[in-house]
Amino acid sequence: MTRTITIDPVTRIEGHAKVTIHLDDRGQVADARFHVAEFRGFEKFCEGRPFWEMPALTSRVCGICPVSHLLASAKAGDSILGVAVPPSASKLRRLINLAQIVQSHALSVFHMSAPDLLLGFDSDPLNRNLFGLLASEPELARGGIRLRQFGQAIIEALGGRKIHPSWAVPGGVKSHLSRESAQLIQSQLPELRRFVRGVLDRLKAMLDSFAKEVASFGSFPSLFVGLVGPGRAWEHYDGLVRVVDEFGRVAAEFESGRFEEYLGETVQNDSYLKSPYFKPLGFPQGMYRVGPLARLNICDRIGSPLGDVELAEFRDRAGRPAHSSFHFHYARMVEILIALEKTEEMLGDEDLYSGRLQVEAGVNNLSGFGCSEAPRGTLFHHYTVDGDGVLQKVNLVIATGQNNLAMNRTIQQIAREYVADGAFTEGALNRVEAGIRAYDPCLSCSTHALGQMALRLQLLDAAGRVIDERSRA
């Protein structure tokens, strides 16, 4: 008799999803599937809009990472205008993206995943949340909240609001950083850096106790994809897209505007989330991972003193490339430190406070590409417009989607490790969810395609038996 275990909803992630674990006649895990149960549709309803509106429109995709869409969209707009933005604008965009990385990573680490890591995967689910963390680790929880607040404050200082700023526009940005804001940012940096280094030390010390999780939370060979900057350094805003194979060898390097030549997208019958893959290897062999783990795996160096030290240690501890998705957490903390360090470096740059902010131009290209590193990974926007600038087609390739194949494989691996002979504990199912959480997926961001969706309905009886199943392709 086959059985299906359903985890619905998956908690402490952004968006709505469920997981089904399919057991065979002997009660062994036959399959595990990650279903994204929500649909947003931005790719469709943005058609017909002027492309100048797109940065603010697509920033509405997400309340956690609006800046990521804002920047990728503004860059797609730059590409349609056919302009290079002024140095002040590109530096200010970089600064806001660093703030975005800090605040989003802080949310993932401290609000979403720290309860698992610090209170334990098997701890009481009633307390396994931020409030439980506040009770048992108040300093750490408060520090995480302050870290997120810091990133949000920079976004507000630049964009005028913490969430959904419409500050970046095709051709540039709307305002400089004020010197008062810079002073405020500067004054908080030393304490936050100390806090982050303390958390990193603690995380490193804990890794050995999570050996089983490291080995089973998405520990498999795959490709890794992300941006690299000059000197193939860690990058988050511009540069080349680099694809690295399971041995750390460069499989491809290309201009981000050519991403559709290298990255294909396919759909699954049971999820609203598309599954991108590396075209030269085909589907599904072309599975790849993006995000903090990928960015640390693909770069040759960080390009900042603390960052380079941490990268070397990360590679010593986690491998090069690091294959386990459990190390997304570690990579995320390293990236927070890098972002703080690079933010401090930038504050002395006069271009943040003065200089031309925007260039103007008409529609010079009918197709525009924008790419940046969102906290969760590489984000691509591709717009096609008519001669007047009205959008004809929108394609958003979201980081979370790019991790879809890997997330599915991760939960299969975890389920096989922790569910045996039809028996499982709450902690085991929490580990399945935690496998998803490691990727920090943002499902609200990533479900936009229309017309090719499929829906799968499963009817389960009280014992969890599948009585009926219908598919619509």
Next chain:
Amino acid sequence: MTAERKMRINDVQVKFEEGETVLACARRAGVRIPTLCHFDGLSDIGACRLCLVEVEGSAQLAASCVTRAEPGMVIRCHTTRLAEYRKVILELLLAERNHVCSVCVANGNCELQDLATEHQIDHVRFDYQFPALGVDLSHGQFGVDHNRCILCTRCVRVCDEIEGAHTWDVAGRGGTSRVITDLAQPWGESQTCTSCGKCVELCPTGALFPRGTSVGGLVRDRGRIELAMAHRRHESCHG
């Protein structure tokens, strides 16, 4: 002997000149009556109905922008009934097309948005119509987004009465009405448009905007157009 030109508006006694409208008298007396289609210097058409007032002795409500002041009139501008009617009118306007303030070029600079805030509209009680309407960006300098048009026809009147071009007009009936340029040609192909931008300046929402405007990026300079209107009035008075 003619009656003295005095009336009462919200219990305030107001003197008026021959031919003045109730709206003009109210504004002079410092009584605020909300409007959308009215603009000082343009002819009035009483289209939006937001300026409805109660006239003592009349069962009907009157649009104050097109109602002449008369001696002895007693006007009430702010009653519970009027407040509810104005709210309904604004809700109907919001439900009729696709007004999404958060991603509108006029966000923070929109008369419809300001009025909705003033009337404490936190939700709309009518079904949104979600009509499929287009955006015309064919003009070299400006764009028109029919999703945000409330058919106030300020653009039609300013183009006709102040610029003298009469590029804008209204086509269709009822819910299918649309503002059009020339004979429903793309704005960029209009033979009559002088690209003066007065229509864009006077649009109360984000329906007309300079090309390239980003969300919340619309900046208006009504001072310039008010000067042009004053000049036009001066010319018509003094030949």
